[in-house]
Amino acid sequence: MVITRDNIRELLKTHKEESLKKLIGEAPITELIDIWDDLSEDEALKIFSFLDLEKKVDLINELPTSKQEELIRSLTAENRKILFEEMEPDDITDFIQSVSPEVREAVWNNLSEEAREETKFLLRFDEDDAAGLMTPRYLAIRSSLTVKQAISWLRKNVKDVESIYYLYVLDQLKRLIGVVSLKDLLSANDDEKIENIMVRNVISVHEETDQEEAAKILETYDLVALPVVDSYNRLLGIITFDDIIDVIREEQTEDVYKMSAMGGSTERYLDSSVFDLFKKRIPWLVILLFAATITTNVLAHYQTILQVAVVLSFFIPIVTGTGGNCGSQSATLMIRGLATGEIHFHDIFFVSLKEIIVGAIIGITLGLLTIVRSMYLPPYIDLHVAVAVGTAMVFVVIFATLIGAIFPLIINKLGLDPTVMAGPLMATLIDVTGLTIYFQTAKLLLGLHG
Amino acid sequence: MVITRDNIRELLKTHKEESLKKLIGEAPITELIDIWDDLSEDEALKIFSFLDLEKKVDLINELPTSKQEELIRSLTAENRKILFEEMEPDDITDFIQSVSPEVREAVWNNLSEEAREETKFLLRFDEDDAAGLMTPRYLAIRSSLTVKQAISWLRKNVKDVESIYYLYVLDQLKRLIGVVSLKDLLSANDDEKIENIMVRNVISVHEETDQEEAAKILETYDLVALPVVDSYNRLLGIITFDDIIDVIREEQTEDVYKMSAMGGSTERYLDSSVFDLFKKRIPWLVILLFAATITTNVLAHYQTILQVAVVLSFFIPIVTGTGGNCGSQSATLMIRGLATGEIHFHDIFFVSLKEIIVGAIIGITLGLLTIVRSMYLPPYIDLHVAVAVGTAMVFVVIFATLIGAIFPLIINKLGLDPTVMAGPLMATLIDVTGLTIYFQTAKLLLGLHG
Numbered sequence: 097m098v099i100t101r102d103n104i105r106e107l108l109k110t111h112k113e114e115s116l117k118k119l120i121g122e123a124p125i126t127e128l129i130d131i132w133d134d135l136s137e138d139e140a141l142k143i144f145s146f147l148d149l150e151k152k153v154d155l156i157n158e159l160p161t162s163k164q165e166e167l168i169r170s171l172t173a174e175n176r177k178i179l180f181e182e183m184e185p186d187d188i189t190d191f192i193q194s195v196s197p198e199v200r201e202a203v204w205n206n207l208s209e210e211a212r213e214e215t216k217f218l219l220r221f222d223e224d225d226a227a228g229l230m231t232p233r234y235l236a237i238r239s240s241l242t243v244k245q246a247i248s249w250l251r252k253n254v255k256d257v258e259s260i261y262y263l264y265v266l267d268q269l270k271r272l273i274g275v276v277s278l279k280d281l282l283s284a285n286d287d288e289k290i291e292n293i294m295v296r297n298v299i300s301v302h303e304e305t306d307q308e309e310a311a312k313i314l315e316t317y318d319l320v321a322l323p324v325v326d327s328y329n330r331l332l333g334i335i336t337f338d339d340i341i342d343v344i345r346e347e348q349t350e351d352v353y354k355m356s357a358m359g360g361s362t363e364r365y366l367d368s369s370v371f372d373l374f375k376k377r378i379p380w381l382v383i384l385l386f387a388a389t390i391t392t393n394v395l396a397h398y399q400t401i402l403q404v405a406v407v408l409s410f411f412i413p414i415v416t417g418t419g420g421n422c423g424s425q426s427a428t429l430m431i432r433g434l435a436t437g438e439i440h441f442h443d444i445f446f447v448s449l450k451e452i453i454v455g456a457i458i459g460i461t462l463g464l465l466t467i468v469r470s471m472y473l474p475p476y477i478d479l480h481v482a483v484a485v486g487t488a489m490v491f492v493v494i495f496a497t498l499i500g501a502i503f504p505l506i507i508n509k510l511g512l513d514p515t516v517m518a519g520p521l522m523a524t525l526i527d528v529t530g531l532t533i534y535f536q537t538a539k540l541l542l543g544l545h546g
Numbered sequence: 547m548v549i550t551r552d553n554i555r556e557l558l559k560t561h562k563e564e565s566l567k568k569l570i571g572e573a574p575i576t577e578l579i580d581i582w583d584d585l586s587e588d589e590a591l592k593i594f595s596f597l598d599l600e601k602k603v604d605l606i607n608e609l610p611t612s613k614q615e616e617l618i619r620s621l622t623a624e625n626r627k628i629l630f631e632e633m634e635p636d637d638i639t640d641f642i643q644s645v646s647p648e649v650r651e652a653v654w655n656n657l658s659e660e661a662r663e664e665t666k667f668l669l670r671f672d673e674d675d676a677a678g679l680m681t682p683r684y685l686a687i688r689s690s691l692t693v694k695q696a697i698s699w700l701r702k703n704v705k706d707v708e709s710i711y712y713l714y715v716l717d718q719l720k721r722l723i724g725v726v727s728l729k730d731l732l733s734a735n736d737d738e739k740i741e742n743i744m745v746r747n748v749i750s751v752h753e754e755t756d757q758e759e760a761a762k763i764l765e766t767y768d769l770v771a772l773p774v775v776d777s778y779n780r781l782l783g784i785i786t787f788d789d790i791i792d793v794i795r796e797e798q799t800e801d802v803y804k805m806s807a808m809g810g811s812t813e814r815y816l817d818s819s820v821f822d823l824f825k826k827r828i829p830w831l832v833i834l835l836f837a838a839t840i841t842t843n844v845l846a847h848y849q850t851i852l853q854v855a856v857v858l859s860f861f862i863p864i865v866t867g868t869g870g871n872c873g874s875q876s877a878t879l880m881i882r883g884l885a886t887g888e889i890h891f892h893d894i895f896f897v898s899l900k901e902i903i904v905g906a907i908i909g910i911t912l913g914l915l916t917i918v919r920s921m922y923l924p925p926y927i928d929l930h931v932a933v934a935v936g937t938a939m940v941f942v943v944i945f946a947t948l949i950g951a952i953f954p955l956i957i958n959k960l961g962l963d964p965t966v967m968a969g970p971l972m973a974t975l976i977d978v979t980g981l982t983i984y985f986q987t988a989k990l991l992l993g994l995h996g
Contacts, residue, residue: 429815
C-alpha cells in the first residue's frame with residue numbers, strides 16, 4: 097500500500113490503527129515528508145506517534161521550521177523530553193535558533209541539564225561560521241593509552257556520541273595534537289601506544305572559518321567529520337558530513353536565487369509572507385529598472401532613424417534578448433569555473449580569445465538564420481533591412497559573449513560576488529552596447545542619417 | 547611560506563629540494579589543486595613525487611580528467627602500480643571510464659589481479675545509476691556470529707575496506723537481511739548474537755535507482771554508506787557519502803547550466819574545444835531566436851502606433867526586461883520549491899493568488915518609479931506618456947509574475963523538466979504578452995488608433 101493522504105485518512109476513519117501503524121512503520125521517511133504538508137495537525141501528531149524514536153528524530157530534523165514548531169507544540173512535555181534526549185545537541189541548537197520565542201521556551205524547559213549546557217555552549221558561536229555546525233560530542237583520548245585500553249574505553253562510551261569514526265588525541269590543555277581513525281585503531285595491535293599510531297598533522301578548521309570553506313575541506317579529504325579548533329588549537333567540537341551536505345544544499349539554493357537577482361532568506365515559499373517575498377525581490381528589480389532606463393536614452397538618441405525606418409524597432413527585443421542569452425551563457429561558464437577554482441583572473445586573455453571565436457561562430461549562425469527567417473516568414477522584411485539586422489546580430493553576439501566572459505572575472509578580481517553582480521548588471525550593459533551596435537550597423541548599411 | 551607557482555619555481559631552480567619537500571608536505575591538498583593548472587608537466591610530476599601515498603591518492607581523485615591523464619602518463623609503471631594499489635575500485639572505474647584509450651590501457655596493465663576483477667565487475671553497471679557509484683569493498687558477516695567474534699573478525703579485515711561504519715548481514719544467497727552499525731556493535735555485549743542486535747529493515751537502493759534519488763535517501767537518514775542491491779535483494783556494493791557529495795555538486799552545475807539554457811557535458815571550460823562550447827550553447831539559442839521572432843510580429847502589428855508615437859519604442863527594452871526579471875524570480879522560487887518537494891501542482895491556486903498580490907505590489911512600486919524617473923531624468927518624457935508607461939508596467943509585472951509561477955508548475959505536471967523548459971520559453975511568452983499589454987494600455991490611455 098502506498099502512503100497518500102487519502103490512504104491515511106481512510107485508515108484513521110475506519111479505526112484500522114494496526115494497519116496504519118504497520119504502513120507508517122515501514123514507510124521511508126522521505127515519503128512521509130512528501131505528504132506532511134497535506135496532513136492536518138491532528139493527523140500529523142497521530143502519524144508521528146506511530147514512529148519509533150529514531151525515525152521521529154530523523155523526521156523532525158528533515159521537516160521545515162513551521163512544521164517542526166507545529167509538531168513540538170502539540171507534543172506532551174513528557175514526549176518532548178524523550179525526543180530531545182535523542183536529538184543531537186547541534187540539531188537542538190539549530191532548532192532553538194529558528195523557532196518562535198514560545199516554542200523556544202518550551203524546548204528549553206524540556207531539555208536535560210546536560211543538553212542545556214551543550215546548547216548554551218553552542219549558542220555562543222556564530223550560526224554562519226564553521227563552529228555553528230559543530231556538535232560538542234566527540235571522542236577524545238590521551239596519547240599514552242594503548243590500543244587495547246582505547247578500544248575498551250571506546251566500547252563503554254560509544255553510546256553518547258554522534259560520530260565515532262575518529263578519536264581525537266588531546267593534551268592536558270585540550271589542544272588537538274593527533275587523530276586516530278577507528279579503522280586504524282581497530283587494525284592496530286593491542287599493545288601499540290596511541291601516540292605511535294596517531295596522525296599528527298590533523299586536518300581541522302578554525303571556529304570562524306566560513307562554512308562553505310569547511311565544506312570544501314571535508315570534501316577534498318573525504319572526511320566523515322572535521323574537528324573545529326579555537327585560536328589556541330583547542331578542540332571545540334566536530335562537524336559531521338551530514339551537516340556539510342546541508343551546507344552544500346543551502347549554497348545551491350542561494351546560488352540559484354542570486355542568478356535570478358533575489359536576496360534574503362532561503363525560507364520556504366509557502367511559509368513566506370507576501371511582505372517577505374516582496375522584500376526579497378524588490379531591491380534588485382529597482383536597481384535593474386534604473387540601470388535599464390539607460391536603454392531609453394540609447395533609443396531616444398536614434399529617434400530620427402526610428403522615425404524614418406520604424407521596421408528597425410521590430411527587432412529591438414530580439415537584439416536585447418539574444419545578446420542577453422549569449423552573455424548569460426558565457427557568464428555562467430565563468431562563474432562556475434571561478435567557483436570550482438578552475439578559472440582564474442590570469443586566464444582572461446585566453447578566455448577572451450576563445451569566447452570571441454565561439455561568439456563569432458554563434459553570431460554568424462544566428463545572423464544567417466535571422467536573414468532567412470525575415471525573408472520567408474511574416475512580417476516579410478525587405479532584404480536590405482534583413483541583411484542589416486543579420487549583420488548587426490553577428491557583432492551583438494560577439495560583444496555579448498565577450499562581456500559575459502570578462503565581466504564576472506573582473507567582478508571577482510575586485511573581491512565582489514560575480515553571481516550577484518554579473519547577471520543583472522551585465523544584462524543592462526549588454527542591452528546598451530547591443531542596441532548601439534545594432535543601430536550603428538543599420539545606419540551604415542542602410543545609409544540612414546540621424 | 548605560501549604555496550605559489552613562483553615559490554615552487556624558485557625553490558626548484560635553487561635546488562632547495564628539502565625546503566620544497568617540507569612546504570609541499572605541509573600544504574593542504576586544496577592549495578595544491580588551486581595552483582596545479584599553472585604548473586608545467588615536469589613541475590607537477592616533481593611536486594607529486596614529494597607527497598606521501600595517501601595525499602597522492604587524495605590529489606589525483608580531485609584533479610580534473612585532463613590533469614589526471616597527464617600525471618598518470620608521466621609516472622613510471624612501478625609508481626603507477628603503487629598508486630593504483632592504494633586507490634579505491636570505484637575511483638579507478640570512474641577514471642577508466644573518463645580517460646583516453648591509451649591511458650586506459652596503461653592503467654589496466656598496472657592494476658593488480660584483484661583490482662582488475664573488481665573494476666570489471668563495476669564496469670557492468672550504468673555510470674548514471676546508483677550502481678555506478680558503488681564500491682564492491684564492504685564488510686559482510688553472518689547473523690550467527692557473536693559480537694566478540696564479529697569484532698575480532700573485523701579487526702583482521704578492516705584494512706582492505708573503504709567504509710567500515712556498517713557491517714552488512716547476508717544470508718547464504720548473499721541477500722541483505724540486516725545491518726549492524728559499528729557503533730551498535732561496539733556498544734553491545736561480547737556474547738550477544740549479531741542476529742539480536744542487527745537492524746532488519748535495511749535502508750538500501752536498487753542498482754538502477756537514479757543517483758540523485760540515492761543522494762536524497764542517504765541525506766534523509768544521515769547515512770555514511772548506502773547499500774546497493776539487485777532485484778533479488780542481493781548486496782552488490784555500497785555507496786559512500788563522499789560519492790554522494792560529488793553527485794550533489796554535479797547536480798548543482800547541471801542546474802546552473804540549465805538555467806542559462808545550456809546543455810551537454812559539465813566538462814571543464816578550459817579543456818573544452820571551441821566546437822564543444824558551440825555545441826553546448828547553440829541549440830537553445832536557435833530555439834530562443836525563433837521563439838523571439840514572435841515579438842517581431844507583435845511590434846509589426848503596432849507599426850502605425852509606433853509611427854505616430856516613436857517615443858513608445860524607447861520603453862520596449864524596459865518592458866521586456868522588467869517582465870523577464872519578475873518572471874524569472876517567481877519561476878525560480880517555484881522550481882526550487884518543486885525540487886525540494888515543498889510545492890506541488892495542487893498548490894497552484896494558492897500560489898497564483900499569492901503571486902498576483904506580490905506582483906501587484908511590485909508592479910505599483912516599479913510603475914511609480916518609472917513615472918517619476920521619466921519626468922525628472924533625460925530623455926524627458928511627456929507626463930501623459932509617462933503615466934501610460936507606468937500603468938502598463940503594473941499589468942506587465944503582474945502577468946509576468948503570474949506566468950513565472952504557473953508555467954513551471956504546469957511543465958512539471960507534464961513530466962518535463964521545469965529548469966530547462968521554464969526559463970527560456972517563458973521569457974518569450976512574457977515578452978509577447980508584456981509588449982501586447984504595453985501597447986494596448988498606451989493606445990487606451992493616449993487615445994491612439996492603429
